[in-house]
Amino acid sequence: MRLLLRALLIAFFAFVIAVPFVLPMYPETLATEALILGLFAMSIDILAGVAGRVPLGHGAIFGVGAYVVAYHVTVSGGSAWIGMLLGIATSAVVAALFGALAVRTTGVYFLLLTLAEGMIVWGICYRWTSVTGAENGIRGVARPALISDPHIFYYFVLLTVMMAAFLIWRLVHSPFGQALRGISESSSRMRTLGYNVPLTLTIAFTLSGVFAGLAGILFVLLNNFVSPSNVSLDQSTQGLLMVILGGAGTLWGGFVGSAVIIVLSNLVSAYTERWSMILGLMFIVTMLFASEGLIGKAKALVGARSAGRKTV
């Protein structure tokens, strides 16, 4: 079983690396998008899956990164590389602010507070015409010459996302990650153990925001375009749905969720204009029969099988 799993994983990674050679242009773009949104989902998973705080405002942090790059490149005429650094820095600042305000709450209050924070950013992007272009957004964000080719851009995204994913994985499996898990299980116990719970959560929120912002930056480089819909509630829920679909707390689940949603929405919409209904039904079915998400369910199935073998 293990061997088979390993073989499947290796085959999968080989496929991911070979994408520009085996897939035509359009599916390749979809794969790029799936990687980017997978990273976005993973950043949400740090809070939702590990720290037990479900945020509904990460779309705003994602979008802030995108807007800063777009503004820097088109209006100020600066280099996209510098823009990326500025974008990450801004996302981190916004996330730190969001975090500092929200971390003292839990559950539905945390959800609503982050939702409100996201809406503020959306409101700013929607109204501040001279800077954000309001409803029309900012367009014409050209990629730097080095990564302008779509194949090279795919590898650039793949590399960036893999490095970011590794960092997130390290973070979650570090003592800091353990502290987050502890907070998720019982913040009062962590407090008595001497942990500064709000500070730990604020740091986690900020780090999560850095990765969400990075995803937003890659996204604007892919689409050459950013508009208020990228900072909207829709963007936040989309990321969260990807996490839940793939499996909260599994980290890699975000990629599974994003791949499934992107591929399905493209396949289904080719056959019916009611595609969003089909996606909705799929979410309901997943929640009913695999509430731990696709990765969670797969793990449980594999676990049950090998446990069953051992007893025989």
Add this chain to the structure above:
Amino acid sequence: MDRRKFLGIAAGSAAALLVSLDPLKVLAQGGPIRIGFLSPLTGAAAASGRELVDGWNLYWQQAGTKIAGREVQVIIEDDGSTPDIALQKARRLVQQQNVHVLVGDILANTGLAVAEFVKGTGTPYFMPVVAADDLTQRKRIPNVMRMPGFSSSQMTRPLADWCLKQGYRKVATIGQDYTFGHEQTGGLVQTFTEGGGSVVGQLWHPFNTSDFSPYLGQIPGMKPDVVFAVETGADSTRLLQQWATFGLKGHIPLTTSQNTTDQSIIRNLTPAEAEGIISVAHFAEGRDDPETRSFVQSYEKAYGKLPAIFAAEGYTGGLWLADALKKINGKVEDTKLLLATVHSEVVLNSPLGKNLKMDDYGNPIFDIYIRRVTKRADGKLWNTVIATYPQVSQFWHYKPEEYMKQPPYSRTFQGIKK
């Protein structure tokens, strides 16, 4: 589920995926002319999107789908009323389904996203609705044209002139607080103030305002001669209803943008709410003209209702494109030739009006009508023409170069002459 079954299903779905993602072979010339049509079929603009598709389909049903011996294939895709989905679908149409031409979209942000994409691919993209001013002004893309869409501020300037001619000197405006509202209002108040009028107040409200009383309550105090409103969708319905219930109707003249009294709105309103409201548009379903009449009749027969502007735009978009394709003998692969032909041709007759043609910036010049909501013989409400402004360009009476020096309209810049 056992492992074998799971693997079977997994392999099966993976194979299905690869097959379905496989792009269609690039077609040699002589194959069908492939047109990708984007329209919001879900989301905020779904109702309008449906009518756009209906109008477009009606044209091809009537005219047939053969041009110069080549079959015309239309692939219709839902843009979800959001730019990200619109962009994804445009990519699929161009990269996977190898369409020669893209047509469609309604909301400005979806059109802008697609325009940005075709800037890179060079695919001709024709917009039957998208109105964002800058697309055919300051940030023009050569392979993107409105056909037969209009730029937001182009539409409202004749209305300002008409208002001045009625002797109105003070205008109050109310509109949705986003770019389209800002641009349409900007066109009106700039022309109105340059002609000697003044603005006594501007009210902006968010999308989907359910209660207009905080806004409408302020209007009588401003003492305007005339009120201008730019609303779309459900906001239009609510504004017109509340305008009547607050007793403003009949006391202060109300003029509106094309969407506010569009057929899609007034077909659900009572005469007490809508009759007599003035609006401006490049289409009037009650216009006394054989071309319009035959379009309205066949649309009514096919879909059981009077056509909205979107339907007329979808229909005329088909007509215009087909005319151009016929002129170039169906050689749709020659993008340059197609664009040049669209640019130079004159559509002699259409449901919108006579002699449609492009200006130098890819935006149509057409007749614009001042309309009044009236009752048809059978009691249905429709828009009839009370004045016509022939051959109005997006630059009105300005020189294009001069005009484009001013910033785009926004909440803070409305072009008001003091």
